[in-house]
Amino acid sequence: MASKKRNVIVGQSGGPTSVINSSLAGVYKNAIERGFDKVYGMLHGVQGLLDEQYVDMSTQIHSDLDIELLKRTPSAFLGSCRYKLPEIHENMEIYDRIFEILDKLEIDSFIYIGGNDSMDTIRKLSDYAIVKGHKQKFLGVPKTIDNDLALTDHTPGFGSAAKYIAASTKEVIRDALGLTYKKEMITVMEIMGRNAGWLTGAAALAKTEECEGPDLIYLPEIAFDVDDFLAKVKELLQKKSSIVIAVSEGIKLADGRYVCELSGGGDYVDAFGHKQLQGTAAYLAGFLGAEIGCKTRSVEFSTLQRSASHMASRVDIEEAFMVGGAAVKAADEGYNGNMVVIDRVSDDPYMSSAGIYDVHRIANEEKLVPREWVNKEGNYVTKDFIDYVKPLIQGDYQPIMVNGLPRHLVLDMKKK
CATH class of the missing domain: 3.40.50.460 (Phosphofructokinase domain)
Structure with missing residues (x-):
């Protein structure tokens, strides 16, 4: 019999994407399959966590159909935030408060789905945990339609x-x-x-x-x-x-x-x-x-x-699910202060895999379009740009339709 795991908490931050909830589904499904006891969801990210706003995800997801609905649901299912954690030396009390809540919930792994600013949150929390001797692991899951995160080939969304x-x-x-x-x-x-x-x-x-x-x-x-x-x-x-x-x-x-x-x-x-x-x-x-x-x-x-989740790319939804699950796996294996990235394995046929990088190499770094991927006049992109993007828009992920409209999974606060 496998030893009992502790708990996972997951949050979403920054501007949402049409596949951010596929990453959330990947976190939840992988955590349950790996035997974690509970998966908590922060309501409105770390800002909501500071107010002890969270939900037991098992009260929201009851079946494989709910997982499929969640993967097809736009916006941030748990609610998002744009909250900037202060530097550790600027306000130690906020960090003490966060870890007090994590200890109370017996959190083993903290997973944050977001972009540059969210990876900065992972950097700060993992640094604090190391300095203070806390055992929690902190993992970042990439998310941004802007595709501007460093080191990953591209971002889910x-x-x-x-x-x-x-x-x-x-x-x-x-x-x-x-x-x-x-x-x-x-x-x-x-x-x-x-x-x-x-x-x-x-x-x-x-x-x-x-x-x-x-x-x-x-x-x-x-x-x-x-x-x-x-x-x-x-x-x-x-x-x-x-x-x-x-x-x-x-x-x-x-x-x-x-x-x-x-x-x-x-x-x-x-x-x-x-x-x-x-x-x-x-x-x-x-x-x-x-x-x-x-x-x-x-x-x-x-x-x-x-x-526009009704036009989501299958490649995108599947990769978003993959990196969510990979973050749980990484935390389970002892990684801390890392972000999951997407590595492009091949172009023809297109294949990708999940990698792990130190979040200190990613936070607050911005990946721009290379100058050589823009024409000399600066008013169009080149074939290299198109060849890079084209594999990422392939495939459809049909919505689950009810009465002619897509059905979404919506947070039920009565079951919190």
Whole structure:
């Protein structure tokens, strides 16, 4: 008879993705299969944990069908947060409080699903545990549609968002072409991406046998020149009546200002010092309309990029599930202060596996699109970029439909 394990606690943090709950399902299923006694879920991440807000996951998941529903459910099932833990020397009391709660719940392993800031939380908690002699293990599970985490080939959530963006770009292009009889029109699409242009570059996947794809793509890695932009659009209008442009929300001028700030946006700043970016496409569409005198419109994909679980990639959902399970396995084997990563094993056929890296090499590092994956003019991505992304959008994961709509698994607080 196997010896009794202690308990696992898992939380979700940062902006959700359409597959973040597949990672949660992977944590839960693997923990139960490995004989852990209980799996607790933090409600709203470490911020909720500080208020002792948590749930026994066995009160929420009762069957394999619930696991499948959870894998297909968008947003953060447990609720998310954007809470920045202070440095250990700045506020020891917060750390004492967290470990008091972990000891009370007899937690063996703490697993956090999130992006850069969440990996910083894992770094700080694992460091504190080592310094103070606590036995808990702290493991990070990657999550971000931005695909900007270091050392991992790509992040769970990116493939599905890229699939949605590529498909939606095709639809926007078809719509624009149908509206340009005897008149010109420019469409500017705004896609998420503060400093990294992975998502915006994915719009290039819309270029297929029956679709020309977007005409221009601008990433935040390349300084944006308004005059060059205007000249290029005017040049394209000499050749075609419908122009479709993809821009990252975070494109900046050479002086470091965000383009959205030209219209007064970017004033709100979150706990991590990140400006809220919005209005980039609207500003550029208005600018082009005034300069050129033709019809313009802006399309902001906004939260649909991360919540469109009905168009999730099978590769993405399966990899998200894989890394959740791998984190439990790593904790069970004694790893601490690590993040699970996705290693690309081969491209043809595409295969991947889970690896483990020291979170100190990942936290607060940002993976940007390589300069050589953007053309010389800085207004489109190269074949290398497309070859990198294409395997990640493959396959479908059909929703479980009820009365014509997708069914989701929803937290039942009455069973907390």
